[in-house]
Amino acid sequence: MSQKFAKNLLITGANRGIGLEFVKKLASRVDILFAGCRKPSEAKELNALKDAHNNLHVVEIDVTCEKNIQACIEEVSKVCGEAGLSCLINNAGANKKPDNKVTELSLDDLKRIFSVNTFGPPIVCKHSLSLLQQAAKTHSDQIITKPLIVNIGTGLSSVSRMNRDMSCYYSYNMSKSPLNMFTKMLSLEIEEDGIDVIAIHPGWVQTDMGGSNATLTVQQSIDMMLETLSNLRQEQNGTLINFKGETIPY
Numbered sequence: 138m139s140q141k142f143a144k145n146l147l148i149t150g151a152n153r154g155i156g157l158e159f160v161k162k163l164a165s166r167v168d169i170l171f172a173g174c175r176k177p178s179e180a181k182e183l184n185a186l187k188d189a190h191n192n193l194h195v196v197e198i199d200v201t202c203e204k205n206i207q208a209c210i211e212e213v214s215k216v217c218g219e220a221g222l223s224c225l226i227n228n229a230g231a232n233k234k235p236d237n238k239v240t241e242l243s244l245d246d247l248k249r250i251f252s253v254n255t256f257g258p259p260i261v262c263k264h265s266l267s268l269l270q271q272a273a274k275t276h277s278d279q280i281i282t283k284p285l286i287v288n289i290g291t292g293l294s295s296v297s298r299m300n301r302d303m304s305c306y307y308s309y310n311m312s313k314s315p316l317n318m319f320t321k322m323l324s325l326e327i328e329e330d331g332i333d334v335i336a337i338h339p340g341w342v343q344t345d346m347g348g349s350n351a352t353l354t355v356q357q358s359i360d361m362m363l364e365t366l367s368n369l370r371q372e373q374n375g376t377l378i379n380f381k382g383e384t385i386p387y
């Protein structure tokens with residue numbers, strides 16, 4: 138078995154795509170894994186995984202609803218106790234059909250996508266922070282990562298790299314750029330607590346969001362992200378990197 142990745146870990150959007158694959162790869166590498174999704178009773182694959190992994194808890198979390206986030210973190214806190222939460226992966230994300238032109242923007246879609254991609258991670262962090270701080274106090278070197286917040290970002294959030302050849306989804310790309318600022322600010326705020334914060338681009342991945350033409354399978358993406366996250370250097374704290382660990386400029 139590979140070295141333990143984290144003690145206790147929560148991931149959002151775990152019922153399909155990248156989130157589900159993280160759960161498959163991490164279930165045997167953490168003590169307790171909280172797989173968050175909007176509708177646990179309908180999360181067939183996650184519930185099937187519980188048979189093989191009795192450390193897997195499928196928990197309800199809709200990242201657009203603060204009360205729901207709070208209730209989820211209370212549940213996580215009760216199970217983790219003194220150990221706290223050593224890793225949070227903000228993975229849940231939303232997209233829409235291409236809106237390549239400003240005239241194609243829809244206020245309803247913008248609000249929906251920003252609610253998930255822009256506002257979700259900071260509010261999940263707000264409610265999880267005390268559990269991460271608790272974990273930082275009891276961190277052991279036997280575990281591969283320092284207490285860590287992982288924000289699943291995208292290269293499409295990079296203002297300096299944007300050009301017309303890149304996929305121009307106004308709503309999606311705009312919604313992910315603020316995650317970079319949040320990652321940086323939070324990393325500065327909690328550096329002294331011994332908690333790292335990173336935004337990571339998973340590559341173009343074959344999921345419902347990435348589509349079937351994407352260049353990476355979910356297995357390839359998660360294997361490379363886990364390798365990268367296991368070998369983070371302190372100077373990467375607060376930055377946006379890709380699945381190979383290379384810096385993506387904001």
Ligand code: NDP
Pocket residue numbers: 149150151152153154155156174175176198199200201227228229230231253289290291292338339340341342343344345346347348351
């Ligand atoms: P999918 O569309 O396959 O999965 C999205 C996940 O997010 C689902 O589990 C979905 O749950 C969940 N989700 C959506 N809205 C909410 C919400 N309000 N609360 C909680 N969960 C929610 O996408 P991917 O797996 O491809 O994407 C995962 C992350 O990776 C996203 O943040 C995405 O932006 C990012 N990413 C993906 C890339 C790719 O090529 N695939 C490239 C770059 C970044 P439900 O089933 O309930 O809708």
